[in-house]
Amino acid sequence: MSLVLTTTSVPDRDRVAYWNDAVNRTLVPMTVTPRADGPFDARIVTNRLGYLQVSSMEADAERVSRTPALIARSSEALVAVGVQISGTATFIQDGRRAEVGEGDLVVCDRSRPYSFDYPQRFATHVFQLPRRMLGVPDSDIRQVTGHAIGTRDGFGAVLRPFLATLASSTDTYPAAVADRLAGNVVDLFATLIAERAHPGDADEDTARSHLLLRVRDHINRNLGDPDLSPESIAQAHRISIRYLHRLFEGEGTTVGRLIQKRRLEECGRELARRGRTAPTVSAVAQRWGFVNPAHFSRAFRASYGVSPREWRNRRTSQDGVGLSPAGTQVPSSTVADRPGADLSPSRG
Incomplete structure (x- = not known):
């Protein structure tokens, strides 16, 4: 069953606080700051697919940051793969800065500091999972973070439509199918990371x-x-x-x-x-x-x-x-x- 959190019925003065609490409870502890004055509008829908959490988020322009102090509040190391559906973002992690455009993928390691800056209203799908489930070295994940992964060709072109379809149908699968599907999705994420971390060695x-x-x-x-x-x-x-x-x-x-x-x-x-x-x-x-x-x-x-x-x-x-x-x-x-x-x- 989907968990839907929206600012629609929240008083204007309480919306920012409500949204911070919503993303903290749904994803990981982070700080969200609106980029503009006036009423803030945002919505997040979350489902589970086995051990994979799938969230679809739409919000007004905002800045998101995760600091070492906030990371210390998390009990498990998590990795997220995001699909930028609309709008743009500036993603910073591990000393790298990436300009993320519509359709791009990003890999974000939740256990290290990062920030996202969305200059206008945006929509994104976020696939979050325990880092240990990926079965890839931490060094490989570190090489992939802080980059925008295009989806015009290569593996990204295969992965993007699959993830978009999955995000819109997560709550339709029985438990046994969901568990197996989650494993397949994680295999695809591991392949994506391996391809990006070792472009010369990855299996074409x-x-x-x-x-x-x-x-x-x-x-x-x-x-x-x-x-x-x-x-x-x-x-x-x-x-x-x-x-x-x-x-x-x-x-x-x-x-x-x-x-x-x-x-x-x-x-x-x-x-x-x-x-x-x-x-x-x-x-x-x-x-x-x-x-x-x-x-x-x-x-x-x-x-x-x-x-x-x-x-x-x-x-x-x-x-x-x-x-x-x-x-x-x-x-x-x-x-x-x-x-x-x-x-x-x-x-x-």
Whole structure:
């Protein structure tokens, strides 16, 4: 359940004090000073995702500082990753000064002094977690703080839309899913820190691999959607179609071919199942996203060497003999009825 703290209903004279107390209780002890006179308006919404705390904050121009005295009041070392949604900021930590623009990421070590200066109204997402959960050396974190991390390309381009989506849907996940998702997010943060701290040594394929896994999982979960396409996948992951196709370079297939291959695999599995009642071929095809029966039959025959109906009849025949995707006769009990059997279409 979201914790929402806002100055909206607070008397004008009490708003600054209220806001200081709100961010101190929600994030960490810090001092907040408005940059302008007049009524101060601010709002923060906080949720939990396992051990990851996710906060979305919007406020008028302000200065934020965390001093050694305030740090001493904290019982646990924390790290925060911020996503600047709107407005700008000047971030100072570890002797470095960074001008943070809209869309930039920042890594802030809560256990060392820092300051943020927001010259106008701003909005930001803040992901806060115990530093020990990152599993990276303190020296690496120190090298990354005090910098603005762009998100136009590289790993930042992958991470930013994911974090923005996560911040808006944190309270929708059951506990078991939230715990696993928190672990995945922390892995991504550790990768970001490693990439920035050791640009010459960081694995250049790490970001690509993470995104590929997400794309493949999206495809597997949406095979039955007839509108599943490179365009819809790119839109769901907030990347360009061109970049999506680049991800699959070297994978031995294209996005479109992967979608069709996975659909055919699921159709092949379902058609091979034995049972007293069996769905029609057209029903199976529609269930897995094929809207054109003729196209499905042509694609199935091209991959399996037989029509969908022949495939089902031979694999469920009483003599127990069927055809493998390559057309070789094998006992159907050794393939069709084996849990997790590979019924992938032939590549030949």
